[in-house]
Amino acid sequence: MNIGTQTAMTTPFSSKGAEPIDPIFRQIRDLVYKVCGIFQLEEKLYLMADACGRRMKQLAVRTPREYWDLLTVHTNREAELRQLLNEVTIGETCLFRSPPQLDALRKVILPELVQDKSKQVVKRLRIWSAGCSTGEESYTLAMNMMEESDRLLKGWTVEILATDLNDRSVETAKAGIYGDYALRATTDYFKRKYFSPIDEKKLQIRPEVKKLITFSRLNLQDDSRMLFMKGMDLIFCCNVLIYFDGPSKAKVIDHYYSNLNFGGYFFLGTSESLFKLNDKFHLVHFPGTIAYWKPSLKSGKL
Numbered sequence: 001m002n003i004g005t006q007t008a009m010t011t012p013f014s015s016k017g018a019e020p021i022d023p024i025f026r027q028i029r030d031l032v033y034k035v036c037g038i039f040q041l042e043e044k045l046y047l048m049a050d051a052c053g054r055r056m057k058q059l060a061v062r063t064p065r066e067y068w069d070l071l072t073v074h075t076n077r078e079a080e081l082r083q084l085l086n087e088v089t090i091g092e093t094c095l096f097r098s099p100p101q102l103d104a105l106r107k108v109i110l111p112e113l114v115q116d117k118s119k120q121v122v123k124r125l126r127i128w129s130a131g132c133s134t135g136e137e138s139y140t141l142a143m144n145m146m147e148e149s150d151r152l153l154k155g156w157t158v159e160i161l162a163t164d165l166n167d168r169s170v171e172t173a174k175a176g177i178y179g180d181y182a183l184r185a186t187t188d189y190f191k192r193k194y195f196s197p198i199d200e201k202k203l204q205i206r207p208e209v210k211k212l213i214t215f216s217r218l219n220l221q222d223d224s225r226m227l228f229m230k231g232m233d234l235i236f237c238c239n240v241l242i243y244f245d246g247p248s249k250a251k252v253i254d255h256y257y258s259n260l261n262f263g264g265y266f267f268l269g270t271s272e273s274l275f276k277l278n279d280k281f282h283l284v285h286f287p288g289t290i291a292y293w294k295p296s297l298k299s300g301k302l
């Protein structure tokens, strides 16, 4: 694919290394950043060029300039931007990705939340899997909640909201069909109890697990949507903010803080932290993992 027209020494090169990258891809990179917070460094500009190249090929668009017009002036520009975002996002995930988080959740956090909320008339827990990719994280949470349904969560309703920017991933999540790669960390116990075989290679999550979850497309940088996500007891936003730069991360984290109930917990991926991003949350250590706690009014630690 020929994606280069400029030859200045400082121009980054395409993934094939030989051709300089057209500066239009830098404009597209900046547009993507403004829309969804995903930031690609100059040396990774070839990734944007590759993503656009795939769309251009599908649309039989010949030049980067023509593609820029499709993204910015064409009547169908919003739909095309969505398609491009689907190409740009990275959805690496699996079921039971972080066992220490699940241990912390079931051994410490759930008992604490249940105790804190036990005097409320409606016994309900609301969990948000933000950046859920193809659904593995949300189903993992749902299965673990179901494991507690006859004990700790007897009489409680659990609602899981699972959202992602990538609408193809959201559709895959809704189907809930997984192969060996996604299931590599899932024990036979969970496979037998919560999945049905589709064929020799694939398992589908059972309807009773799906019932706990509502999947939808949501852009974490869309402030107007983020304002309507209040009342969460737990937020999992694992391995998502790594794709954002500092200001986009800080903005999303502020939303999480105001969307969490007092006494609620927020989890990031194992390699992520809120260091220098937000000092309102309290850092809590658990074996093998950390979480962030929004101090409850009665804790006196506000």
Ligand SMILES: C[S@@+](CC[C@H](N)C(=O)[O-])C[C@H]1O[C@@H](n2cnc3c(N)ncnc32)[C@H](O)[C@@H]1O
Residues within 6 Å of the ligand: 036, 037, 038, 089, 090, 091, 092, 093, 094, 097, 130, 131, 132, 133, 134, 137, 163, 164, 165, 166, 169, 218, 219, 220, 221, 237, 238, 239, 240, 243, 269
């Ligand atoms: C690596 S996956 C993480 C999946 C899962 N949370 C986990 O830890 O296994 C990152 C996900 O973040 C999503 N994402 C990236 N930018 C986003 C944004 N602005 N709004 C919503 N989701 C976004 C991507 O589409 C992708 O599915």
